[in-house]
Amino acid sequence: MNKRFLTIAAALSMGVALTACSGGGDEGKTGGSSVANADKPVVWYNRQPSNSSTGELDMDALNFNKDTYYVGFDANQGAELQGQMIKDYIEKNIDTLDRNGDGVIGYVLAIGDVGHNDSIARTRGVRKALGTAVEENGEILSDPAGINNDGSSKSVKDGSLEINGKTYTVRELASQEMKNSSGATWDAATAGNTIGTWTASFGDEVDVVASNNDGMGMSMFNAWSKENKVPTFGYDANSDAVAAIAEGYGGTISQHADVQAYLT
Incomplete structure (x- = not known):
């Protein structure tokens, strides 16, 4: 395990x-x-x-x-921690992580709100840590990559990780803003539906699932990742996400919501 x-x-x-x-x-x-x-x-x-x-x-x-x-x-600090958490997990579990053995670690990313500074920071944090970031005017692009299983997106690039003497390609297979038909962003139901669409196309190319928050992350976990034993990483340390770590949820970042409420 x-x-x-x-x-x-x-x-x-x-x-x-x-x-x-x-x-x-x-x-x-x-x-x-x-x-x-x-x-x-x-x-x-x-x-x-x-x-x-x-x-x-x-x-x-x-x-x-x-x-x-x-x-x-601190939005940037939390984003860096999430990205590092995912990278560390990949490095420690590489022997079982590459599900189809193609030497490519493929991940998908649920973006909450393309205009939210926290969402922007978290998207950048994941891409920076995994080497998939593209910079423009000194800033890492946070635009959704759309469908990118062929590596042709201009918003991201293929990264690489050298682990145990072997070099693996890291690719953001797909990412999109999770917005429903009413215009609501950070939408968990949309994320749950989207992971089904993505995996129907990519199948065992998906080795890691990343999300800008636990609401979307848990929706994808329950809809697909848990059954397929694919680590899913979120943000917020929601109680259901913390409990789900015992069932295969990869990890989450706490924002200390109780302390924020007290200080406010």
């Missing part, structure tokens, strides 16, 4: 950050007019205000006034 594990980002690593942002410029002013209650404390929590295309932080919002705070997890 492959070793299963849970990675938790410890508080000592500053996974949860309480940041006071000093004012920058005209406080409480928007478009030249005063904003009601402009001097009252502002607390952003869970999601940092950011550009929906690039993930770049909105520093005006984060510096709204001298008592502006952000309470949340």
